[in-house]
Amino acid sequence: MTDFKPTELDKKWQQHWTNEGTFEVEADQTRPKYYCLDMFAYPSGHAHMGHVRNYTIGDVMARMKRMRGFNVLHPFGWDAFGLPAENAAIKSGTHPEKSTLDNIAHMKGQLQRLGISYAWNREIATCLPEYYKFNQWIFLKMFERGLAYRKRSTVNWCPSCNTVLANEQVLDGACWRCGSAVEARELEQWFFKITAYADELLQSLDTLHDWPDKVVAMQRNWIGRSEGARVTFPVVGGPDIEIFTTRIDTIFGATFVLLAPEHPMVDRFAREAPDPATFRERVGRFRALDREARLTGAIDKEGFDTGRKAINPFTKAEIPIWIANFVLAEYGTGAIMAVPAHDQRDFEFARKYGLPIKVVVVEAGRETPAAASMPDASTNYGRLVDSGEYSGQDAPAVIGRMIADAERQGIGRGETQYRLKDWGISRQRYWGTPIPIIYCEKDGVVPVPYDQLPVTLPKVAAFSGRGDSPLAQLPEFVNVTCPVCGGPAKRETDTMDTFVDSSWYFLRFCDPANDDVLFEPAAAAYWMPVDFYVGGIEHAILHLLYSRFFTRVLRDIGLVKLDEPFSRLLTQGMVLKEGAVMSKSKGNVVDPDAMVEKYGADALRLYMTFVAPPEKELEWSDAGLEGCFRFLVRVWRVVDHWVETIGGEGMPQCGDDCTPAERALRRKTHETIRRVTIDIEDRMHLNTAVSSLMELVNELYAFSEGTAHGGPTRAEPPAGAMERPQTLAVLREAIDALVVMLSPFAPHVAEELWQMLGNVEDLSRAAWPSFDADVARAEEVVVPVQINGKVRARLTVRADASEDELRELALADAAVKNHTTGKTIRKVVVAKGPLVSVVVQ
C-alpha cells in the first residue's frame, strides 16, 4: 500500500510556508494585483465548519490566482471588540482583553492547521489601540464634516439588567438575558449620517454586477427610496401639520389626518384637550404597546379622535385629526393624510371607526365603485374623479402636475424619502472603541485633539453587568481637562458600535503597520478594490452597507479614489447537520479539529468545496468526507505508481505520433484544464471543478491499466516493463496538470506530490497549466440523430464533417431508416453541437 500520511504532510508544508513566508506580499506595480478577502472573524474561541467553508472558498481563489500570475493579497484579522467578551467577563471575571487575545491565539492555530494561504504578517485585531485609534480619527473627521452628530433617541432598555440592548438582543419584545420586557428609553446618542449618502448608495448598486442579486435587492429595500410630496394641512386653531405621501393623486379622497402617537403635535393637543389626563393616558398606551407589538408582528389598527380639525388644502374641506397606532413616527413626517378608498390600512381604519370613504380614482376599464360596498381599498392608479380641476386626468402623469401646483401655491413640494435611518453608534459598553469626545460646561461638545489619539480603553473596569457603561465608573477616565479652556470636563463614556471597526478593515490590510495614518493612500490605490470578497449572508445589509458608506466618506476625505470597495461578492451557504445549523444547544456540532486530525486538512477542504456549490447550504456527512479522503488516496496512488518512471528532467514532448489512447488522455487533460480554470475563476463552481479532477483521475487509472506497467493497484510494475516515450510524456503532462490544479483544494498533498515529481520550486509559486484548444479538440465525435425530437441513432464521424455530410450520413443510417421508411421527411436540421434533427410525418 501507500504511505500516505495526511497529518504529517499538513505539518511539514505548513511549517515550510511559514518559514519561507510564501504568502507574504508587497505592492508591485509591475504585476497585476488580486485582493482576495475572507470576512474577518469574531474571536469566539473556536473555529466552526462555517469558518472552514468560508476560508476554504477564499483560499481556492487566492491560490489559483497566485498560480495564474497575480500578486495576491490574502490577509486575515479579527473583529475583536464586542459584547460576548464583556458578557463572559461579567460571568467569569476574565478580563475581555485576556479572553479575546486567548481566543485569537487558539483560533489562529486552528486556521493555520487548515493551510489557508494567509499573509499572516498583515494580521490585525480591532481591539488593539493601533487599530482603534483610527476609528477615532475617522470619527473626528466625520464630526468635522457634520457626519457625526448627537441627538436624543429612543433605545431598547432592559429595566432588570439596567442597560441598553441592541435590536438583535431583543427577542419578542423581551431581554435575551433575563427575559424582562424591554422598554423604550430616550438617551443622547451619537449618529453617523449615512442618510447623506442614501441616494448614492442606492444608485451605485447598479454597478455591482458581480454581487448576488439577493444582496443587491436587500440593500435596495433597506435604503427604501420613495418619491412623493410633502403637503401642508392647516390645523384649525393650531400650527400646520405636514404630511408625506407618494399618492398626491388621491388627495381629494383624503377624509382625515392621522398622527403617530409620538408626533410632536400630540403633546400640544393633549394640553389643549378638554380632558388632558384621559388624552395622555390613551396616547401613552399606544406608545407603550407600539414598541413591543412592532417586534412581535401585526397589531390591530386602533386610534382615537383628537377632536381637532385640519383643512385639506386641495378640497378646502375640514377633516378630523386622529391618532393611530400604526402610523410610524420615524418615517416621513410622522403624519399622513388618510385616503380610505385607496389605501388598505386607511380603509380598515375608516371602516372600524365609521369614517367617510370617498372614491377619487377609477381604474381603467372599471366602473366607479360605490364606497359603501367596496370590499377593499382600490390601490391601483387610474383616472381621477370627483377631484375638482383634476377630474378626468390620469395618474401617474397627474401627480407631477399636482405637485407643481402645490408648490406654486406654497402648500407643498416634491420630496424623496428613505427608509434608511442614520446609524446610531453609541453603546453603553466597555469593550469597544472609546468615542473621542469631551464635554465641557463652558465649551460644550469638544473633540479630542488628533495629537491626543488614541483615547485608550482603560485596562481595569468593573463588569457587574449593571449600571451604565463601565467606563462611567472610572473617575480617572471620566474627569479630564477641557482641551479648549483647560477647565474641568468629562469624557464621553460610551463606546462605538463594533460595526464601525469592520467598516474599513479591508483598507487597513493594505498597510496594516502604519502608525501615522489609517493606510498610505498609495497602498490602497494599488490593492483596492477587493476583487473577491467571501462571507456569510448575515452581513448582506449592515456590514456591507456600512463599508460602502465608509469607503465614500474616506473618498471624500481624499484617502481613496474609489466608490465601491468590493467588486465581487460571494455569500457562502451555511453548514448544516440533520437539516439544522450546527449549534451547541442542538448538539449537532462537528469539530473541524477532529476531522483534520483524522483525515487531514486537504480532505476536509476538498469536501467543503465538492459537496455543494459555494453559495448553497451544505449538509454535513461523514461518509462524504471519507469519499474525499479516498479520492486523495487515489491521486496519491496513481502519482506514486508512475513517479519513478516519469519523474525528473528530460521528458519527451508530446508529439503527433500518439496512439488513440494517448491522444484521448491528452484530450482529457486539456479539457480538464479548460473546465477547472473556468469553474474556479469565472463561475465559482468549485464543486464541478473538483468533479472534473475526479474524472481526470478516473481516466488516469483506466489509461494505466492499458499500459505495460499496469494500473496503480498492482504492487510492483513487471520487471523490464518499457513504455513508449509518448506514453510517458502524455502521462507526465496529465499528472503535472492534475497536481497543480488540485493544489488550491488540497495544497499539502499537492505540494508533496509536486516535490516527489522532482520539482524544486514550490508548487505555490508554480504556473497554472494552459489550455490548448487544438489538443482538446476531438478528431472524432459522436453525433446524435433525433427523429421528431427523440434520439434514435448516434453517428461516429470526423469532427470536421460538413453539414451536408452529416445530413447524408444520418439519413443513410440503418436505425434512422427504421424510423423514416414509409414516412415523409419534412425537414432536416443540422445544429452545432453537432446534432442532426430529422422531422418526419
Place this chain on the structure above:
RNA sequence: GCGAAAGUGGCGGAACUGGCAGACGCGCCGGACUUAGGAUCCGGUAGCCGCAAGGCUAUGGGGGUUCGAGUCCCCCCUUUCGCACCA
C-alpha cells in the same frame, strides 16, 4: 403583502449560449483479489415493459414557442430566505 432564490434518481448535486437529462460523489447491488475485509480494484445502478434488440415515461403541475425545452414565455402549486403597517 413586497422582494429574492429554488423545485431534477434513494441522497448531495451536474447539464456552459435552447442541442444526447442524471456528470462527479455518497449509498446500494454484483464481481475480482483475499485466511479475512467495513481495504483496494472492476462493473452495474431514474422508473416501467421486454429474454433480448428495443420501446415507453420522466427535471413540481398545466399550457405555449421551437426541428428540439430542465433551460425561453404565460398561468398555477410548493419550499427556503430577507423585509414586513415605510403612507
